[in-house]
Amino acid sequence: MINYRRISDMLNDGRLGLPPEQVALAHQEARQQGVGLKRALLQQAAVDEYKLLEALATATDTPFSALEPNQIAEEAVREVPASIVAHYHVMPVSLVDGGVRVATDDPFNENLGEELALLLNQSVDLMLATSESITKAIRRHYGVGADTVEQMVSREGTLEDEEASSAELDDAGAARDASVIKLLNEVLKDAIEQRATDVHFEPFEQELRVRYRVDGVLREAGVPPAAKQFRHAIVSRAKILGNLDVAERRLPQDGRSQANLDGKIYDLRISILPTPHGEALNFRILPRDRVIDDLESLGLEGQELDGLQRIIRKPHGIILVTGPTGSGKTTTLYTMLQLLNRPDTKIITIEDPIEYRMPGLVQMQVHPDIGFTFGVALRSILRHDPDVILIGETRDYETAEITIRTALTGHLVFTTLHTNDAPTAIGRLTDIGVEPFLIASSVEGVLAQRLVRLICPHCREWYEPESSVLLQLGQGANGVGRLARGRGCRECRFTGYLGRTCIAELMLMNPELREMVTARRHAGGIRSAALRHGMHTLRMSGLRKVTRGTTTIEEVLRVTPSLETDDTVIVGEG
Numbered sequence: 001m002i003n004y005r006r007i008s009d010m011l012n013d014g015r016l017g018l019p020p021e022q023v024a025l026a027h028q029e030a031r032q033q034g035v036g037l038k039r040a041l042l043q044q045a046a047v048d049e050y051k052l053l054e055a056l057a058t059a060t061d062t063p064f065s066a067l068e069p070n071q072i073a074e075e076a077v078r079e080v081p082a083s084i085v086a087h088y089h090v091m092p093v094s095l096v097d098g099g100v101r102v103a104t105d106d107p108f109n110e111n112l113g114e115e116l117a118l119l120l121n122q123s124v125d126l127m128l129a130t131s132e133s134i135t136k137a138i139r140r141h142y143g144v145g146a147d148t149v150e151q152m153v154s155r156e157g158t159l160e161d162e163e164a165s166s167a168e169l170d171d172a173g174a175a176r177d178a179s180v181i182k183l184l185n186e187v188l189k190d191a192i193e194q195r196a197t198d199v200h201f202e203p204f205e206q207e208l209r210v211r212y213r214v215d216g217v218l219r220e221a222g223v224p225p226a227a228k229q230f231r232h233a234i235v236s237r238a239k240i241l242g243n244l245d246v247a248e249r250r251l252p253q254d255g256r257s258q259a260n261l262d263g264k265i266y267d268l269r270i271s272i273l274p275t276p277h278g279e280a281l282n283f284r285i286l287p288r289d290r291v292i293d294d295l296e297s298l299g300l301e302g303q304e305l306d307g308l309q310r311i312i313r314k315p316h317g318i319i320l321v322t323g324p325t326g327s328g329k330t331t332t333l334y335t336m337l338q339l340l341n342r343p344d345t346k347i348i349t350i351e352d353p354i355e356y357r358m359p360g361l362v363q364m365q366v367h368p369d370i371g372f373t374f375g376v377a378l379r380s381i382l383r384h385d386p387d388v389i390l391i392g393e394t395r396d397y398e399t400a401e402i403t404i405r406t407a408l409t410g411h412l413v414f415t416t417l418h419t420n421d422a423p424t425a426i427g428r429l430t431d432i433g434v435e436p437f438l439i440a441s442s443v444e445g446v447l448a449q450r451l452v453r454l455i456c457p458h459c460r461e462w463y464e465p466e467s468s469v470l471l472q473l474g475q476g477a478n479g480v481g482r483l484a485r486g487r488g489c490r491e492c493r494f495t496g497y498l499g500r501t502c503i504a505e506l507m508l509m510n511p512e513l514r515e516m517v518t519a520r521r522h523a524g525g526i527r528s529a530a531l532r533h534g535m536h537t538l539r540m541s542g543l544r545k546v547t548r549g550t551t552t553i554e555e556v557l558r559v560t561p562s563l564e565t566d567d568t569v570i571v572g573e574g
Helices: 004-012 020-033 037-045 049-060 074-079 082-088 112-120 131-142 146-156 174-193 225-241 302-311 329-340 374-384 397-408 424-432 436-442 467-477 511-518 523-532 538-547 553-559
Strands: 090-096 099-104 124-128 196-203 208-214 217-220 253-261 264-275 278-287 317-322 347-351 362-365 388-391 412-417 443-455 460-463 483-486 497-508
Touching: 049 124, 074 090, 074 099, 074 131, 082 090, 082 112, 082 131, 090 131, 099 112, 099 131, 112 124, 146 174, 146 225, 174 196, 174 225, 174 253, 174 278, 196 225, 208 225, 225 253, 225 264, 225 278, 302 443, 302 497, 317 329, 317 397, 317 424, 329 347, 329 388, 329 412, 329 443, 347 374, 362 374, 374 388, 374 397, 388 397, 397 412, 397 424, 397 436, 412 424, 424 436, 424 443, 424 523, 436 443, 436 511, 443 483, 443 538, 443 553, 497 538, 497 553, 511 523, 538 553
Parallel strands: 099 124, 317 412, 317 443, 347 362, 347 388, 388 412
Antiparallel strands: 090 099, 196 208, 196 278, 208 217, 253 264, 264 278, 443 497, 460 483
C-alpha cells in the first residue's frame, strides 16, 4: 500500500529535489484548475514522470512496474470492470491476499484505495506505474473503448436483432448514438497515436475485427468482443461523417471527413464495402501537414536524387511515378510540386480524390459519375495556361493520350501508373494503347518506389550476419562486416521498426532507350539497357540502406520485386 504521509513529507521537505516554491505553486494550480497534484507538478517543475514515480516508489517501499504483458494476471483483469478502469485510470495487476493489486499513476490521491475497495467490495493494494504504461495495458487487456462498449451493453443488453443497433439518429437511440460516436472517436484517436495510416473495420460471422496499418504493416487493434453487436451503428456513424447514404447497404460508398486531435487536423477518407456479414469500413488517415519540403527527407539519395532534381526543372515532358497502392507516390509527387511552387509557375492538379491541400496550386477533384473524368478535366485546363500539371493516375487510353499530347505541346506533366518497376511502365502505356513513338518523344523519366520500415533507433543493435543472409546480398556482401536490426522495445511496440523511408529506382530516358521504346522492345531489354546507363534498381537502393544500418535485409526483400535476383550493391555508393 502507498505510504501517503511519507510521500507528502518527501514532497514538502525537498527530498525529491523540487524547490518549495514550485511545490507550493503546483498545489495552487491544482486547486485552481481542478487537476491532480501530480499533473500540476509535471507542468510546473518539468519533472519526468517515470523518475518521479520511481523515486517515490523506492523511498516508500511501494511496488513500481512497467506493466509488461507477462506481469498482468487475467484473473485480476476479470475482477475490475472496464468502466472503473477507465474512470480512475488504473490497471489491475494481480490477486493478493483475497484482494486485488491495482496500478495507479497518481501517488497523491489518498482516497483512491478506499473508493476502489468500496466499488469492488474487496481489499485493494495499490502500486505505481506511469500513465503511459497504464494506458497501453488497458488497451491491451480491455480493448480500445472498452468502457464505452461495456456501458452500451449494460444499457441495451445483448442485441438479438443487430439491425436494431443501426442507426438513424432519433430520440430513442440518442444515448446509444452518443456512445457510438465516443467509441469511434476513441478508435480513431488510438490509431492516430499509433501513427496508423488506415483503420479497417472488418465484420465476420463471429467477430468484428479492427486492424491498423502502421508503417505499411497491418496489426490487430484490440476492441472488446461485444463491439460486434454495434457494427451497424459504427458504420452508420461513419456514413454520417462522410455525408453518405445511411440507408444504402448494398453498394460501395466513398466519402471524406476531418478529425481534430490535440489541435492537429487530419483528413479522413471513408470507404464502405458490402459483405455477407455486414459492411466493411475503412478510414484512410491523412495528416494535413505531411507534405515534405525536400526530396532528401523522403529517403531519396545518390543518383536518384540528382536525376530527379534535374528532370523536374525541364520545361516540358512527362515524369511517371510508379508503384503499388500505399508506396508513397502521392507524397513524392507533391514534394516535387512543392519545389516548383513559385509565383512565376502555374500548377494545376487533377485528382481522385484530392489528398493534399497545398496553397498556390489550382486543384480539381474528378467526378466520373457526372462525366467529369480525367480526360474531360485535361481538355479544360489547357485553356488556363498551366506550366505544370499533375494527373492523379493515368488509367485509360483517353487520359494517357491527352497527357502525352499535353507534354508535347510544352507542359511539364506528373502522373502515376501501377507497375512493379520503372521499365515496365513503358509496356503499360503501350498496353493502354499509346503509340510507342509518342511515349519515346514525351517521357523524360520513370521513378519506381517502395516504402521500407526503418530500424527503431531506440533498440538498434549490430550483429554478424549468417552466410545465408550474405548470399542474398550478392556481390554487395563484399566488405560487409555487420548488419543492424531492432531488438524490439516499448517505443516501437516490440516490432524493431519505427517509421518508414523510400527506396527508388529512376530510369532516365536517353537516345538508346527512346530508340528501344520506338522499336517496341520488351521490358527486359529496356531494363538491361537502363542498368548499363547506371540505373540502380529498387533492390540495389534498398541494399545500400541495409549496409548503412537504416533498414533490414528482410524488409528490403519483402517489398522489392522478386525478379531482381541478379542485383548487386556497391557498398558505400550514393
